[in-house]
Amino acid sequence: MSPRPALPSPSLTRRNVLALIGLGAAGVTAPSLTGCASDKAAAPTVTGAPTGEARRGGTARLAFAGAGAAESLDPTVGTSPCELARHAVVFDTLFFFGDGEARPGLATAAEVDSAAKSCTLTLRQGVRWHDGTPFTAEDVVHTLRYRASPDRVSPSELSAYFDLAAAEASDDHTVVVPTVQAVGDPATMFAGAGLYVIKKGTSSFSAGTTVGTGPYRVTAFKAGRETRLERYDGYWDGKGYAEEVVLLSVDDAQARVNAVRDGQADYASDISFTTAKSGPPGSGLQIRDAGEQLRTTYGFVLNVTRDLPADPRVRQAIKLGIDREALVKAVFLGYGAPANDLFGAGAKYFLTDVPVPGRDVAEAKRLLAEAGATGKPFVVRTAEYETGLNSSAELFVEQLKGLGLDASLVKVSTTEGYDPAGMKACDAISFPLGPVSLALTYTRSAAFETLAFPDKELTKAVATALSTTSDSERAYAWTKAQRVMADRGNWVAWGRGDVLSLAKENLTGIENRDSPKYPWLGKVGFTA
Known part of the structure; x- marks a missing residue:
């Protein structure tokens, strides 16, 4: 197998998977949609909120x-x-996402030096905490060091890219943070980290003492x-x-x-x-619906540490053989559309010209037979983190059976869904993802053995996208990464729901x- 990305990665925890898909660590409950599909037209929605x-x-x-x-x-x-x-x-965060890309928050700029040894954060002036005291660079330094501490419940993943503990204030509105590896677009990394800035000296939080900006x-x-x-x-x-x-x-x-x-x-x-x-x-x-750019992508990640998903013919057969239209109709009930096997829709650099694969059941069966997969066991794992995820898995299993696989379903609670040991024992894992930045989509998923897709071309493209300071080079690198995943990757992203x-x-x-x-x-x- 090709090597995995040579990137420091977050610890293998259920919390980190849930952080990637945008759900809470306590689990989410939702009703099953089994049998809900009907020909009744979907009620109209309003996109966004009133503009008055x-x-x-x-x-x-x-x-x-x-x-x-x-x-x-x-x-x-x-x-x-x-x-x-x-x-x-x-x-407030230093940066946040708006329209798929990083926007300034408490920081107005993040620039790396020519040697990629450090990042300089320029902070917004005139900001005050709720208690009236001024916001300064020392607050950001405190936040970075606090989040870098290994005894935190959830240490910041920024530590994979920046030496947070070594951050220093060069003046009241400037912070210099040494880098661990080359980072070409630090604003995006900070925007995706969920790094809420806390006041210097803060170590506990209660209704009577918590202050923010x-x-x-x-x-x-x-x-x-x-x-x-x-x-x-x-x-x-x-x-x-x-x-x-x-x-x-x-x-x-x-x-x-x-x-x-x-x-x-x-x-x-x-x-x-x-x-x-x-x-x-x-x-x-x-x-109300949030708009097409903010839809949630529903799909399955194929676990290439197992024999069948590791075979590119099996992966291609599944991509060609599933009935995406049937899945969309049954699960989204008129509030969604088929997807093109890529996660990250709505994010900057996302490829919109990759077509939804056409269905070819005969070719899918041929590929499975050629791979010696016909009649072999294929285990799908699911938990209802999103409404209809379990129903989609049930239909997915039936479609795989129609292609010739001996498919079965493991349905677990949301407290068990992304348990590493459970994931390891399955061939496919149901997976939802919103419009997360491509940097987060590709680096966090690569940190989990059962979700990762080890591929030399993909590894190189992602590394370039993360490290280059050239926007055109970054766009080209993300294009290459997405072409790999669409062509031979382990994602079966079948639909996007409102x-x-x-x-x-x-x-x-x-x-x-x-x-x-x-x-x-x-x-x-x-x-x-």
């Missing part, structure tokens, strides 16, 4: 999937949508239930509209819908396709940054 100017005042109540009693105000831990939505309005500050917190946030009028990017934001932690998708229907919430994140197809459950409500929410018609200011499952709420409010 919001009025000042009022309380916006929004429901997200949470992590129960395990929830924390600590922005260095917790990856459930409710926690991430809270972190994003209480704290974000547009809202914490006034009350009950883990697994609700967080109350008060507008911070001194926010550097202009004060928000709602006087108060209440985040409700509600794991069950239908319960979130019920909260909006019954007037207990104004917004329910991440509702099911089945719910959307039934239409808004009351007057003054609307089903990310849906339920909201009151006059709720506005929902801004999709990192993920539409936990939008940025700094400007949330109500139109007149």
